[in-house]
Amino acid sequence: MAYKATIPINWCPSCKVGLANEEVVEGMCERCGSPVIRKEKSQWMLRITRYADRLIDDLDDLDFIERVKIQQKNWIGRSTGCEVTFKTNTDDDITVFTTRADTLFGVTYMVISPEHPLLAKWKDLIANWDEVQAYREAASRKSDFERGELNKDKTGVKLEGIEVTNPATGEIVPMFVSDYVLMGYGTGIVMGVPGHDQRDWEFASVFRSSRSSPAATSRRRPSSPRTRMRSWSTPASSTA
Numbered sequence: 001m002a003y004k005a006t007i008p009i010n011w012c013p014s015c016k017v018g019l020a021n022e023e024v025v026e027g028m029c030e031r032c033g034s035p036v037i038r039k040e041k042s043q044w045m046l047r048i049t050r051y052a053d054r055l056i057d058d059l060d061d062l063d064f065i066e067r068v069k070i071q072q073k074n075w076i077g078r079s080t081g082c083e084v085t086f087k088t089n090t091d092d093d094i095t096v097f098t099t100r101a102d103t104l105f106g107v108t109y110m111v112i113s114p115e116h117p118l119l120a121k122w123k124d125l126i127a128n129w130d131e132v133q134a135y136r137e138a139a140s141r142k143s144d145f146e147r148g149e150l151n152k153d154k155t156g157v158k159l160e161g162i163e164v165t166n167p168a169t170g171e172i173v174p175m176f177v178s179d180y181v182l183m184g185y186g187t188g189i190v191m192g193v194p195g196h197d198q199r200d201w202e203f204a205s206v207f208r209s210s211r212s213s214p215a216a217t218s219r220r221r222p223s224s225p226r227t228r229m230r231s232w233s234t235p236a237s238s239t240a
Contacts, residue, residue: 001046001047001050002044002045002046002047003044003045003047004042004043004044004045005042005043005045006040006041006042006043007040007041007043007045007183007184008038008039008040008041008115008140008183009038009039009040009041009043010023010024010036010037010038010143010144011036011037011038011039011041012029012031012032012034012036013034013035013037014029014032014034015029015031015032015034018041018043019036019143021143021144021145021146022145024036024143024145024146027141027142027143027146035141036141036143037140037141038115038139038140038141038142039140048076052076052077052078053078055072055076056072056073056076056078059072059073079097079099079186080099081097081098081099081100081101082097082098082101083095083096083097083187084096084098084101084104084167084191085167086110086164086165086166086167086191087164087165087167088162088163088164088165088175089162089163089164090122090125090162092118092121092122094110094112094118094164094187094189095187095189096110096186096187096189096190096191097185097186097187098186098190098191100193100196100197103193103195103196103197104166104167104168104191105166105168105169106193106194106195106196107166107168107169107173107191107192107193108171108173108192108193108194108204109173109174109175109176109191109192109204110164110173110174110175110176110189110190110191110192111156111175111176111177111178111180111181111189111190111191111192111203112159112175112176112177112178112181112188112189113177113179113181113182113183113188113189114135114136114139114140114177114178114179114181115136115139115140115183115188116183116188116189119132119136119159119177122159122161122162125161125162126159126160126161126162127160127161128157128158128159128160131157132157132159132177135155135156135157135177135179136177138179139179142179144182144184147179147180147182148180148182152180153206154178154180154199154202154203154205154206155178155179155206156176156177156178156179156203156206156207157176157177157178158174158175158176158207159174159175159176159177162174162175163175173192176192176203176207178203180199180203192204
């Protein structure tokens with residue numbers, strides 16, 4: 001049930017302590033007002049993912065008011081979907097988790113989390129690495145709560161030199177790094193389907209007027225036979 005893992009947390013360099021999302025106010029520590037950064041720390045975790053289904057299903061038998069049950073279910077989080085593997089023009093395939101595999105034909109771009117380890121691995125392949133690294137550093141000063149806000153302005157940087165093949169259409173689509181993608185959900189990489197998802201549409205709209213438009217840069221390439229799909233069920237929150 002308990003295990004140790006190294007994960008990014010909200011860190012106050014002045015207080016030298018980890019902070020909950022609620023303790024980060026506009027990027028600042030609510031205790032001392034210092035800028036908060038994202039820092040990887042080794043700490044003890046509870047593996048609620050093994051018991052998520054039971055935790056959620058057993059709530060139906062409890063004599064709690066419905067509002068409290070809904071809050072508990074939202075806190076635990078559960079998403080049922082599948083993993084889809086995409087080929088890239090690097091030595092690495094990438095895997096995404098999606099609850100809407102039926103929208104695969106509408107994928108026009110991919111987005112990777114700023115903390116994803118593949119970015120460091122691809123450093124020499126990314127032509128605009130300085131721009132990407134600056135964006136990663138800016139993202140590290142935001143909490144997961146700020147990054148996940150639905151109404152926040154969509155920002156990101158195209159990974160110049162990285163291309164992904166849509167396994168359903170054979171089209172080559174660009175990849176962006178953006179802070180709205182969190183490492184704690186799925187695989188830390190998401191597929192952009194602006195025709196079926198409001199957030200994806202808003203992100204694509206931001207870049208539509210530039211040469212890095214998610215829709216304007218797609219080309220076609222034969223799909224890889226190594227592409228695979230498998231079903232799984234996972235909580236939205238990987239740990240708690």
